[in-house]
Amino acid sequence: MPLTGIEIYKLLPKTNCGECGVPTCLAFAMNLAAGKAELGACPYISEEVRAELKEASAPPIRPVTIGVGDRALRIGGETVMFRHEKRFENPPGFAILITDIMEESEVDARLERFSQLQYERIGLILRADLVAIRDDSGDASKFEALVNKVKQTNECGIILISTNPDILAAGLNACADWKPLLYAATEENLDRMADLAKENSCPLAVKATNLEELVQLTTRLMEAGVKDIVLDSGSRALRRVFEEQVIIRSAAINKKFHPLGFPTIVFPCEMTDDPMKEAVIASIFVAKYGGIIVLSDFQGESLFPLLVERLNIYADPQRPLMTTEGVYEIGGPDESSPVLLTTNFSLTYFIVSGEIEASRIPSYLLVMDTEGLSVMTAWAAGKFVGDAIAAFVKRSGIMDKVKHHKLIIPGYAAAESDSIEDELKGWEVLVGPREGAHIPAFLKMWEP
Ligand code: SF4
Numbered sequence: 001m002p003l004t005g006i007e008i009y010k011l012l013p014k015t016n017c018g019e020c021g022v023p024t025c026l027a028f029a030m031n032l033a034a035g036k037a038e039l040g041a042c043p044y045i046s047e048e049v050r051a052e053l054k055e056a057s058a059p060p061i062r063p064v065t066i067g068v069g070d071r072a073l074r075i076g077g078e079t080v081m082f083r084h085e086k087r088f089e090n091p092p093g094f095a096i097l098i099t100d101i102m103e104e105s106e107v108d109a110r111l112e113r114f115s116q117l118q119y120e121r122i123g124l125i126l127r128a129d130l131v132a133i134r135d136d137s138g139d140a141s142k143f144e145a146l147v148n149k150v151k152q153t154n155e156c157g158i159i160l161i162s163t164n165p166d167i168l169a170a171g172l173n174a175c176a177d178w179k180p181l182l183y184a185a186t187e188e189n190l191d192r193m194a195d196l197a198k199e200n201s202c203p204l205a206v207k208a209t210n211l212e213e214l215v216q217l218t219t220r221l222m223e224a225g226v227k228d229i230v231l232d233s234g235s236r237a238l239r240r241v242f243e244e245q246v247i248i249r250s251a252a253i254n255k256k257f258h259p260l261g262f263p264t265i266v267f268p269c270e271m272t273d274d275p276m277k278e279a280v281i282a283s284i285f286v287a288k289y290g291g292i293i294v295l296s297d298f299q300g301e302s303l304f305p306l307l308v309e310r311l312n313i314y315a316d317p318q319r320p321l322m323t324t325e326g327v328y329e330i331g332g333p334d335e336s337s338p339v340l341l342t343t344n345f346s347l348t349y350f351i352v353s354g355e356i357e358a359s360r361i362p363s364y365l366l367v368m369d370t371e372g373l374s375v376m377t378a379w380a381a382g383k384f385v386g387d388a389i390a391a392f393v394k395r396s397g398i399m400d401k402v403k404h405h406k407l408i409i410p411g412y413a414a415a416e417s418d419s420i421e422d423e424l425k426g427w428e429v430l431v432g433p434r435e436g437a438h439i440p441a442f443l444k445m446w447e448p
Pocket of ligand 1: 012014016019020021022023028041043044
């Protein structure tokens with residue numbers, strides 16, 4: 001049984017040092033009990049107590065990792081029902097489906113789309129995460145050959161799909177070292193699947209025909225020693241699946257019901273034949289509460305909106321989206337190109353960089369870390385002022401890239417131009433437009 005906040009508090013040092021980010025040990029204990037704090041945040045807990053508190057601090061939905069290395073996908077680990085309560089932790093993975101009876105050209109086309117369709121936004125690469133390989137032939141060697149092909153052509157997480165443990169074992173011959181998700185243990189094959197998962201240290205999905213059976217099967221898997229489990233309630237009707245996602249999340253978060261305390265997998269690819277409807281269904285499960293979302297296929301126009309939705313839903317609502325501080329080269333600038341300055345609020349960055357691109361004048365854009373605040377807000381908060389800007393320009397490395405000494409600052413920061421020039425000896429500050437839309441016209445007048 002998880003410990004209550006008061007029970008946890010009795011085990012803490014009670015020094016109220018505040019190093020864990022909250023002012024008192026009691027507040028930390030309450031957050032731990034609610035799954036809103038990490039045990040590691042307090043450096044003064046003894047190993048003994050740490051072990052005792054581990055269960056209390058574990059997130060009610062177990063984090064599960066699929067794959068290895070840079071492309072490993074971590075799902076689950078959620079602690080809240082609604083993102084405004086804290087934040088959602090681990091974005092769902094998107095998977096593209098291929099099968100071992102598909103035409104080779106179709107398999108190649110899907111794998112090509114999987115690797116090519118990726119987009120850079122605010123310094124992040126947005127792309128699909130997993131290839132789901134389904135055994136439809138019943139032929140272990142065909143299945144193994146397809147898994148080998150995927151492994152040779154892509155770096156990705158893998159889901160091996162078959163209800164036949166022998167065929168999954170053949171797939172594992174090819175990719176056990178990539179720690180794929182095995183799909184799925186059922187009433188009929190559960191013991192053998194549990195053994196496969198444990199022998200290969202792979203996560204295991206469990207598929208039931210309803211929630212009651214799902215609880216029974218998951219309980220058996222936990223008793224068999226399988227720790228990393230992914231849940232499929234078995235339904236394929238949209239309304240039913242949606243309701244079950246909410247029930248599973250609520251049982252885990254609100255009731256701390258361990259048999260349902262795992263991430264889920266959903267199959268929009270089995271809910272419709274219409275590709276755009278499939279994307280709309282997938283978007284529902286991005287919000288509530290898919291852990292892995294398996295798509296039959298995708299194109300840029302269906303995948304990109306899903307990736308952006310995922311980015312937004314899993315952004316921390318209490319922190320603005322930020323771009324990484326640095327020098328951004330737009331349009332292949334050279335040593336005579338204009339140098340513009342802005343803040344790292346992502347929306348500001350997108351607008352300014354978009355307008356510079358539209359101007360077709362190659363430029364450097366200096367993006368300064370203002371903790372995600374826009375120009376006016378950062379200036380009003382004292383984070384976008386002369387001495388801070390000058391220090392940033394010096395450390396940015398821009399002085400090695402251009403031979404002129406001109407810096408274009410946003411019109412809303414015009415009041416800082418003198419103090420920047422005082423700090424940046426030899427540099428001339430040009431006050432740019434207040435609105436991004438006026439940047440192209442402004443840049444047309446550029447002379448180094
Ligand atoms: Fe208490 Fe530990 Fe937090 Fe300090 S860091 S206030 S000792 S819980």
